Amino acid sequence: MPSPSRNWWLLAIVLPLLFLFVMYGLFNRSFGDFFAVMGLAFLFGVPFGMGALVIYLSPREKVESRTYRMLMPWVPILFFFVVTLLFAWEGWACWLMALPLFMIAASAGGSVAGYYKRRNDKKRERIYVSVLALLPLVISPVEQLIGKIPGQYKAYTYIDIHASKENIWKNVTRVGAIAATQDKGWFTRMLGFPRPIKAELNYEGVGAYRKAIFDKGLIFDEKVTAYNHQRSMSFTIHADPYNIPSTTMDEHVVIGGEYFDVLNGTYELEPLSNGNYRLHLYSHFKLHTTFNFYASWWASWIMKDIQNNILQVIRQRAESGLPENRI
Template sequence: MNSRTQNTLLTIGIPTGYAVILRLFFGVNTWNELFSIMSVTFLFLLPTILGALTIYLSSPEIVQSLAYRVFTPWIPVFLFLIITLAFALEGWACWLMILPIFLIGASIGGLIGGYLKARNTNKIINISILVFLPLFVGPIENLIETIPGTYIAYTYIDIEAPAEKIWDNVTHVSEIPQEHDKGYLTRMLGFPRPIKAELNFEGVGAYREAIFTKGLVFHETVTEYKDNKKMVFTIKAYPHQIPSTTLDEHLVIGGDYFDVLNGTYELEKLPNGLHRLHLYSHFKMNTTFNFYAGWWGKWIMKDIQNNILLVEKTRAEEG
């Protein structure tokens, strides 16, 4: 093995190995009060350190290239992705959500690594600071209490059908065949798809189970009801009832980080004779990076709701 090949393996292998070790370290359940995978430290700081290490360990000649500093740190990120998926340390859904952060963070880290390398400061000290920084920042971040954020996901669809027929499909969603499922985002993420949801009666206090594939069930109770006009309902998912293979542990609905609170249907008659069916829900995120997690949560909830609305529109217009 020539020195160039050996240097390349070290440049890529050390940051990748460091990422895997830190993932195992932060994933120890008994250390949840000090270190957490669902933290700014892990999701934002780690890829930056990966990028800085990759460039800092590279030979001075190739580091002169801006493209090298920006894109080469992506290699250990993708290797880290493959390893964590292969050993089931992370799920595919989680990676799809965090990959943009990791790639951007790695590129920023690459620029930082290039800057440090150009300054010719103490190499051992710089690498030590980079490697041990998450171990100091992680516990400090965990001392900061998370402030749960409540978000709203609003969707609507216009339907050419009588109000009674539309409302009947709102209150009684019979079994949805797989070919009618149009939830592109949730399907890509491997989320359960909706099967059926039927009220036991129409009025305040009514109950229904919104049943999804893979054992996911939303327990819904009506708190406000106006026939053919409005229905408000609470939504509850019990994490202990959801099979462990249904969702990534960090995305469990009703778990530590994500929960759906309630939903509302409203039916509005439009001047052109159509009806507009509104559907919105409130959900809660509980992380130290709600600014990013809330955006994903809203996108996912809108995809689920648009999927349901399209089914209800199709059935009302064709039924």
Template sequence: MKVSLKTIVIPVIIALLFRFAFGINSLDSIYSVMSIAFLVGVPVGIGVLTVYLSPLHLVEKPYYKILMPWIPILLFCLITLLFFIEGWGCWIMILPVFLLFASIGGYIGGKLKLRKKKREEDIFVSLIVLLPLIISPLEQWIGSIPGTYKAYTYIDINAPADKIWSNVTRVGEIPESKNKASITKFLQFPRPIKAELNYEGVGASRSAIFSGGLVFHETVLEYEHQHKMTFSIKAYPYEIPSTTLDNHIVIGGQFFDVLNGTYELEKLSEATYRLHLYSYFKLNTTFNFYASYWARWIMKDIQNNILQIEKERAENMVQK
């Protein structure tokens, strides 16, 4: 299968130009990478353009229209990673959307190509490719609708309440070998290191320290000894080094923030307790319907990891 260079190079250049335009800070009131116009419109346009620029005999093959647009998308992804334009974590979350809509664009591009009315189709293709520039200002004018979401986890622990609670309020240094959070580890998110509490009671300050300079500043809002602890959570973006998190998913930033968390200890039997941990987080994008799945998945992965560490330590204290 022979494909001309322009079939791949031109769509990649177009994608990079869009990324540059949508990343200009002075234009963020009308163009934003964190928008449906970019995340859907750009891959659709790239898919249309890729197939439309392809030889007719290849466009006639159904699989070509669906799969060929993935090549410029993957090259675009690789270039942005190599030049640190985007982070690995962002691409893992967004790549399925890009590939899906690039294929949809490829299918549309194939339909236009096979109609063989070059002048009309040239105009249609140009309009589709430029559509994100038209849609984005309207999307930004409508604005995002902030949403609050819950991530709930729990674990059963065979240890007395006092042993469990001592590991809840204060978490000692966690070696890297104990980090079992599969999703966040794969995405290279910060891992938990320790949690410090100055005293047990309402108004107490708790610091949850993660790798990469990420610190959650927590204030205890509700406290029932060995039963319940609710705390507000605040992360300050200016404290987090730029190398720790991609600026589109930085905690406490424009698009994502964690609001509060709660531990609850429930007695199941004389020897077993269930430790509940849930948190509330906020998203502020125009595609919360998609972002919320990833955010909840990541939050639950972090929480499950912490619960597993607390379980192991509490049960070990009993055995000693």
């Protein structure tokens, strides 16, 4: 048999990796009232315990290196993410957002476990690592009892346009077919979000119905709630998650779903000097998680990327003088 000392790395990777899969199964498949993937107990507590386990299973001479304690726990995480993506257990967008939390937590767990390992107290080290690894199972039911925290947030964007207000406004109210080459939403495209296709409006005024159509079957139903011709337009936004194909978006980030929803949007046209106009676009969205402080950063980035994409299309068409139904 090969010497265990030569294969320590196998132990320090495989067992923590198995730990991740077991915890993922518990949090994602069973006991829904007590455990949830979309919670701090899983997103921070599980990688924290896994990081501690990696260092516990590593040789003491390796643990003496601070770099090792910080970076070695990332290895099982990367294997875990690759496997779950290959088998389509989770979407790319969800894991990309979770990755920073996982890496920070794993490094923190490795650092704590390293502190006890370097003290050469094997009995205490074993107890502390066991507690750290199992702590998410205790924290998660408490977190679920406290409940998800609803919060509303605002995403604000603007663009300056050198065109007449007539040209700008007709491209605001109705956005004609957007070619793939005009899509500049690099961030949402990287996450696999649907790209905008067009927006239709039945008439200009309060009560009008507006439909924003994206590819992959995503449609926002919008109703105009305030209208000031060539100055401002506000509208509610509704996306029915049950009408969105399951392959369109990850269930944890689907718009209109359990965790993330867009409420309303507003265009405002402000005159500047030298025949320029500033077109403001802002929206309000809500989150329903136990870690809104972190999720709101990602959601705001997504919303701003979508809005900036639309604004640059409007500017291009308004300044070129093309009607709203031309590419």
